[in-house]
Amino acid sequence: MKTKTPAIPYVVWMAIFVVIPLFLIVVYAFTNFDGHFTLENFSNIDVFLQVFGNSLWLAFIATVICLLIAYPFAYLLAQEGPIFRKVAMLFIMLPMWMNFLLRTYAWMSILENNGFLNQFLGLFGIAPLHLINTDGAVVLGMVYNFLPFMILPIFSVIEKLDNRYIEAAQDLGANRRDTFRRVIFPLSLPGVLSGVMMVFIPSISTFAISKLLGGGLSFLLGDLIEMQFLGSAYNPHLGSAISLMMLALVVIAMLIMNRFGDGEEGAVIM
Amino acid sequence: MSKELIRLQDLCMAFDDELVLDHLNLYIKDSEFLTLLGPSGCGKTTTLRIIGGFATPTSGVVTFDGVRINDVPPHKRQINTVFQKYALFPHLDVFENIAFGLRIAKVSEKEIKERVMDMLSVVSLKGFEHRRVDQLSGGQQQRVAIARALVNQPKVLLLDEPLGALDLRLRKDMQNELKRIQQQTGITFIYVTHDQEEALTMSDTVVVMDKGRIQQIGTPEDIYNEPKNAFVADFIGESNILDGVMHQDYVVEFFNRKFKCLDKGFAPMEPVDVVIRPEDIEIVPADKGRLAGTVTSVTFKGVHYDTIVDFKGYKWLIQTTDYHEVGEVIGIILNPDDIHIMKKSEYSGLFGDYSSYSAEYDEINDPDFAEEDEEDADDEN
Numbered sequence: 001m002k003t004k005t006p007a008i009p010y011v012v013w014m015a016i017f018v019v020i021p022l023f024l025i026v027v028y029a030f031t032n033f034d035g036h037f038t039l040e041n042f043s044n045i046d047v048f049l050q051v052f053g054n055s056l057w058l059a060f061i062a063t064v065i066c067l068l069i070a071y072p073f074a075y076l077l078a079q080e081g082p083i084f085r086k087v088a089m090l091f092i093m094l095p096m097w098m099n100f101l102l103r104t105y106a107w108m109s110i111l112e113n114n115g116f117l118n119q120f121l122g123l124f125g126i127a128p129l130h131l132i133n134t135d136g137a138v139v140l141g142m143v144y145n146f147l148p149f150m151i152l153p154i155f156s157v158i159e160k161l162d163n164r165y166i167e168a169a170q171d172l173g174a175n176r177r178d179t180f181r182r183v184i185f186p187l188s189l190p191g192v193l194s195g196v197m198m199v200f201i202p203s204i205s206t207f208a209i210s211k212l213l214g215g216g217l218s219f220l221l222g223d224l225i226e227m228q229f230l231g232s233a234y235n236p237h238l239g240s241a242i243s244l245m246m247l248a249l250v251v252i253a254m255l256i257m258n259r260f261g262d263g264e265e266g267a268v269i270m
Numbered sequence: 271m272s273k274e275l276i277r278l279q280d281l282c283m284a285f286d287d288e289l290v291l292d293h294l295n296l297y298i299k300d301s302e303f304l305t306l307l308g309p310s311g312c313g314k315t316t317t318l319r320i321i322g323g324f325a326t327p328t329s330g331v332v333t334f335d336g337v338r339i340n341d342v343p344p345h346k347r348q349i350n351t352v353f354q355k356y357a358l359f360p361h362l363d364v365f366e367n368i369a370f371g372l373r374i375a376k377v378s379e380k381e382i383k384e385r386v387m388d389m390l391s392v393v394s395l396k397g398f399e400h401r402r403v404d405q406l407s408g409g410q411q412q413r414v415a416i417a418r419a420l421v422n423q424p425k426v427l428l429l430d431e432p433l434g435a436l437d438l439r440l441r442k443d444m445q446n447e448l449k450r451i452q453q454q455t456g457i458t459f460i461y462v463t464h465d466q467e468e469a470l471t472m473s474d475t476v477v478v479m480d481k482g483r484i485q486q487i488g489t490p491e492d493i494y495n496e497p498k499n500a501f502v503a504d505f506i507g508e509s510n511i512l513d514g515v516m517h518q519d520y521v522v523e524f525f526n527r528k529f530k531c532l533d534k535g536f537a538p539m540e541p542v543d544v545v546i547r548p549e550d551i552e553i554v555p556a557d558k559g560r561l562a563g564t565v566t567s568v569t570f571k572g573v574h575y576d577t578i579v580d581f582k583g584y585k586w587l588i589q590t591t592d593y594h595e596v597g598e599v600i601g602i603i604l605n606p607d608d609i610h611i612m613k614k615s616e617y618s619g620l621f622g623d624y625s626s627y628s629a630e631y632d633e634i635n636d637p638d639f640a641e642e643d644e645e646d647a648d649d650e651n
Contacts, residue, residue: 162357164353164355164357165357165359165360167324167344167351167353167357168351168353168357168358168359169359169370170323170324170343170344170345171322171324171344171345171349171350171351171353171419172345172350172370172371172374172418172419172422173345173371173374173375173422174345174370174374175343175345178345178374182370182373182374183359186361187359187360187361189361
């Protein structure tokens with residue numbers, strides 16, 4: 001048994017910033033304005049089923065697109081020389097040095113009806129496209145903002161993949177495709193799982209992206225919750241109940257993903 | 271048995287400007303157990319990687335069954351490898367690791383099951399098929415690696431220091447096991463090791479390498495009894511190596527005395543290296559010996575004592591089952607067949623002097639010690 005003393009600051013930190021807020025949310029979710037216990041908040045949630053469905057769907061699409069872009073990218077990058085890798089990593093991280101909202105505002109002005117993109121298309125005589133305030137714009141915002149979180153874990157797993165496994169596969173008769181399918185991809189799954197979680201979770205809870213790029217039309221869980229706490233529909237009890245439901249969704253999604261991982265302990269899930 | 275299977279012709283390998291293999295020529299016969307033996311960085315692992323297809327020689331020709339295979343990728347060679355530290359696939363269980371090559375070859379499910387199960391019994395791992403590989407001990411992982419390679423029925427099996435990570439007892443068992451499997455299957459084994467005892471125990475043919483060159487090729491007995499130069503004499507077992515002069519056929523002089531020997535074919539008065547194995551020297555009372563010396567150190571080794579004896583400032587190692595005290599003056603007798611004569615070489619004078627002897631000398635053969643060096647050499651690949 002190791003001594004627990006050094007862990008105390010972290011325990012205190014976790015208590016203050018994780019356990020207590022979570023406890024407050026639970027308390028709020030099961031009470032009404034008078035402070036009495038109630039399940040009313042949950043029984044009203046079915047009104048928002050469509051918002052839940054929409055959020056799940058868009059987060060799913062964004063995650064899939066991120067994976068489709070990030071995996072080949074990370075795989076090819078891992079084959080490059082060390083200097084190229086470093087520079088490429090720098091460029092992947094670079095946008096993250098800027099404020100998240102600023103980046104999203106930038107996309108707004110690109111996608112607007114008379115924004116950069118449409119002006120550019122206009123030069124070729126293409127009629128303005130309606131891009132902003134669509135689900136597509138929201139997904140684009142998610143992919144753009146969260147793509148690095150998919151690339152990084154996949155890249156670091158592939159980069160560390162022991163070359164001996166690849167040589168062993170070749171030795172046993174595997175060509176490049178077999179080697180990838182039977183060795184490289186399965187061994188990189190922990191990175192894929194981490195990446196999926198790190199994209200899916202912020203995507204399902206985002207409110208800024210949907211607000212700025214989706215206008216009022218793409219109304220997601222994050223917006224719904226925000227509205228209950230800060231917006232017109234002030235009702236922290238309902239907001240807490242929705243938050244809990246979202247938490248449950250994320251946990252379920254994680255459990256499902258972990259089944260695919262088949263007990264791979266290497267995966268960073270949260 | 272005598273059919274030639276692999277031929278390495280004038281093989282050179284350079285990493286950057288460093289010549290790792292220097293005009294290597296080697297023929298490997300079908301069904302033989304051949305060992306590449308040498309210290310770290312001697313080029314033995316590189317030679318193995320070239321045969322396996324993981325490295326392309328800078329110049330020279332590799333042929334397999336008479337066909338040039340320099341540019342044939344590893345997956346198209348009828349050769350399988352047991353890697354150093356095994357490289358078992360961590361995401362597959364024991365069964366799937368062994369079945370890997372068969373699945374690639376699209377063997378039917380029924381046959382896969384049969385062949386994998388057969389293999390598991392060959393390597394005594396029945397009942398382990400659904401274990402995860404990281405739950406196995408080193409010896410078990412080793413046997414999975416052998417089974418994974420052998421199940422494909424290759425023409426040639428390459429083994430890269432496969433027993434390096436095992437403890438002594440297990441290593442001895444696996445040596446016998448490997449020899450048995452080799453004889454049973456008739457597959458050509460090419461084995462890389464820095465452990466001379468392992469090489470002598472298992473091999474039909476031993477290839478001693480140093481500095482990217484072959485120093486000697488021969489049966490274990492040849493290599494031990496008739497080393498070609500001071501490097502081989504010192505690397506294979508313990509040797510006292512002295513400067514001598516060959517007076518005529520069968521007569522050699524050292525320590526200003528003439529001795530009869532069994533060697534001939536040297537020029538008159540040619541300077542030579544004289545090898546005397548420590549276990550061949552017979553100790554007698556001082557007044558009855560051809561040479562007399564003083565015991566300076568004794569170390570108990572179990573079966574025998576390592577006794578260091580000072581002959582006029584030149585120290586010999588003598589292995590004897592009789593105990594002689596430090597300070598005792600003893601005599602020795604040398605029979606003609608105890609003396610082996612070698613031509614002078616670049617290694618003359620570098621080996622075979624026990625003046626700086628300490629009980630730690632044999633730790634140089636310690637597998638862990640040498641293995642670290644080996645990894646450094648691998649990194650250059």
